[in-house]
Amino acid sequence: MHNKDSFYRYGKDRDGYQKYLCRKCNHQFAPDRPMSKKVPKYPRCPVCGKATFLHHDYEYYSNYRCCDKKCNHSVFVPKPNNILPASMSKLVGKNDFKRMRYPVHIIVTALSMFYLGKNSFRNIALILRVAHNVKVSHTTISNWCKKFAPFFNNLFGTYANVRF
Template sequence: MCKSLNKISCPRCHSQNLYRFGKDKAGNQKYQCKDCRRQFTLEDCKGKKNRILRGYPRCPVCGSGTYLHHDYEYYSHYTCNSKKCGHSIYVAKPINIPSASCELINGKTDFKRMRFPLFLILTALNLYYLNASSTRRIAQFFKITYNVKVSHVTIASWCKKFAPIFLSIANKLTKNLDLSASDEWHADETVVFINGKKHYLWLIIDSENRMVLGFNLSPSRDASQAFALFKSASKFGCPSAIVTDRLGSYNLATKTIFNTSKHIKVQSFKDDISNNLIEAFNDTFKDWYKRKRGFKSFESANTLITMFIFHYNFLRPHYSLNNLIPVQVACILDDEKNINKYLLSA
């Protein structure tokens, strides 16, 4: 390369790997970039010497600049300027991505001014979510065991109204949790009925500690719901791989939000890596859900599912984890005494 070309850079990718490419009609010297094949003259570069790439990312493969290929509602698609490379980059727009339903919980944030003692309320919640007991059977249990008369309607309200408290406890304990070292996160969706209408419960779970990292309840299975689910789980890091079924809604969401993770699409049960882990959770959830005979409203369903997942992550021992709780495997809490301490101090 001629020394006089050292101070000249390509106006598209800023590469200095250039060579002279004849002259234009006005007699100006033309240059061509060896990386992106852009042809230009010095007249074209006037006023662009200090040009910034408009905030566009550089290609992680060859280091060249990129151009905006498509701009969508939830993400932007950039393509490498180098024709030899042509690598695609997907950048999410977190502000535009809707929030998952697990983040839309509002209500009472403490146990103050309750008529009944706290241990009675926690016992009722454990019986309802861990043992799948009905509210009438729990009321009967309190009458026989403690000689305390509690209406089944009161117990039903307990199962819903304290969801914000448990959600705040979960957020506080997992605030600094980083699961980027995990091999796989599994994502799937299952059907629930709300007031007789079909809805989809999207779930994502860590393969190593069995923690449910997020959920999203929606009436459809389009890509926006997958974006919402992955956005809520991205606060825990970026795993080595995302395992899903062949639903097309996961494709762009995985490329955009978990762009460094390998996307594994399960083809059949004979594959080396399957989605049996989250299917097992779906069986556990459905065993509890079918006893409720569906949900009456979206808000009620969202609240009850939040409480169920809290008990699954923080209170339920798992046989596959040697009877440990997922938060113990994730090293968030050492033992059950610490968990009960957080509940009693809420």
């Protein structure tokens, strides 16, 4: 059994509560600290089954790492309540023109020539070079069509029932 002389003050914890250390078993504790009701439940490592710790907490997901230094596996857990309603639609792919190298009107022109004019990617690249003096690769135009196809499909679905 522990007596009064086997404990001594061991500094303060991060919230300012006095910590004590047992000289016999080296157990640290803060008796004045209130018990927290909310204990985070971290997932187990899917590789080794050991405990994980929170490595990064992002807006839409949390990154947990395995406590075993040999394993060091990362686990990404999405936060379902932080997903915006717009991202939960059937729209997949890029839906804005941010961070694009070329201006929006060049991209829209190329996409409209492909989807409405039924031109090839190489032909569209040639037309853009001659008409707009913009050198765009046919592979870049192909990537634009892959990225923005769901966006234009969604726009077509919303405006297909509108009569002018």
